[in-house]
Amino acid sequence: MAKHRDIYLFLVLMSVYFLVRWAYIFGTTGILRWYLTDLLFVPAMCIFGLILVRRIKNDADIQIPWYSVLLQVIAVSLYFEWYLPNQDVKYTSDPIDVAMYALGGVAFLLVQKRL
Numbered sequence: 001m002a003k004h005r006d007i008y009l010f011l012v013l014m015s016v017y018f019l020v021r022w023a024y025i026f027g028t029t030g031i032l033r034w035y036l037t038d039l040l041f042v043p044a045m046c047i048f049g050l051i052l053v054r055r056i057k058n059d060a061d062i063q064i065p066w067y068s069v070l071l072q073v074i075a076v077s078l079y080f081e082w083y084l085p086n087q088d089v090k091y092t093s094d095p096i097d098v099a100m101y102a103l104g105g106v107a108f109l110l111v112q113k114r115l
Contacts, residue, residue, distance in 0.1 A: 006054065009111065010047045013040055038100035042073055043108040050112070063112055073105040 017040045046064055054062050077098045084091040 006047060006051050010044065010051060013044045013047065016040060017044060034094075035096060035100050038097045039104045039107075042069070042076060042101050042104035043111070045072060045076075046105070046108045046112075064108075066109055069105045069109055073101045076101050 017037060020036050020040075046069055050062070050064055053064075054060055080091070081093045081095075081098055085093040
C-alpha cells in the first residue's frame, strides 16, 4: 500500500473533486461550489504528473521541485483568471481563485514530502 500512496492520493483528490462537481449540478452554493475545486486543481495536476514521471522513469523517489509547482500555479492563474475572462464572457476573473491555486500548490509541496 505504501508503494502506491501517490495513486491513492490522486484517486481521493479526484473523488472529492467529482463529488463537488456533482453537488454543483444539484445546486450546492457557497465556498464548496466555487473554491474547493480551485483548491484541488493544482494538487491534482501535480500528483498526476508526479505519478507519470515516476512510472516512466521507474523511480519512486522523484519529486517535483517547488519552482515547477510555482510555474504551474502561475500558468493556471494566467490561463483561467486572465486569458479566458478576456476571451469569453462566461468566464470571470477572481483573485480568490488565484489564492486557492497557490494554497493548493503549497498543500501539494507539503504532502509530497510525505509521499
